[in-house]
Amino acid sequence: MTDFSLLRTESVNVSTADIDRLDALGIAKKINEQDKTVADSVEKALPAVAEGIELYAETLRAGGRVFYVGAGTSGRLGVLDASECPPTYGVSADTVRGLIAGGRRAAFESVEDAEDDPDSIVVQMKEAGFSQKDLCIGLSASGSAECVQNAMRYAHSVGAKTECVTCNTDSALIPLSDVAMVADVGPEVINGSTRMKAGTAQKMILNMLSTGAMVRIGRVRGNRMAYMVPSNKKLIDRAIRIVVDETGVAPDTAGELLARNGYAIEETIEQILNKK
Secondary structure, three states, rough: OOOOOHHHHHHOOOHHHHHHHEEEEEEEEHHHHOOOOOHHHHHHOOOHHHHHHHHHHHHOOOOOOOOEEEEEHHHHHHHHHHHHHHHHHOOOOOEEEEEOOHHHHHHHHOOHHHOOOHHHHHHHHHHHHOOOEEEEEEEEOOOHHHHHHHHHHHHOOOOOOOEEEEEEOOOOOOOOOOOEEOOOOOOOOOOOOOHHHHHHHHHHHOOOHHHHHHHOOOOOOEEEOOOOOOHHHHHHHHHHHHHHHOOOOOHHHHHHHHHHHOOOOHHHHHHHHHHH
């Protein structure tokens, strides 16, 4: 049985003990002061994040998929990062998956007891056909979510690799991980409210993981979204600017060629450059 009182993410933050006596500006300043420490905590985890990026990229190169698994805020952050990969990098919706304890409803509503069901995520992994070539990334601020621990055990049982993003140096996820990324952000502004500093740290690391991996597998040209899916006016305009900047053609020409190529940016760029 986990002694939750020993978890860093459950400890008391003496710096914010007076927050209930502050005015609105004082509260905002207090939260901002604490938030400033998050990036430093993440910086200390960068060597592990770099390993995580490489394993993530290796998985995609080999035709595998990446599964983020989590509960509550951590699970929602995984769903968010996964949902951004197809429009940003042009990969299929099945390439990066976000699984949350309690299922789809839990992404929008609180289903707090779902994290205590050890099979809540494993069932979803089985339904998705999780296999040896896939990668499981466990997300849990404290590391105590049984459903995440069990998901990572299941991943190893089928021969797959695992990573974790957690905020406790003695997290139970660490020994279950091939790569463990730990951002020790310390106690929260509101004791135990890990949607705050811990959530911010996890979001920062997830940004690095998916962005870094997509860069490593060539889904970015320079720092531009060469495989972006232009699905609205703003994105079509961005696609035109990318083609113009990369090839030097006029905006009207770029727009016409993009439309002709189904708005495939990289294909349009290569077509233009090969004709020069």
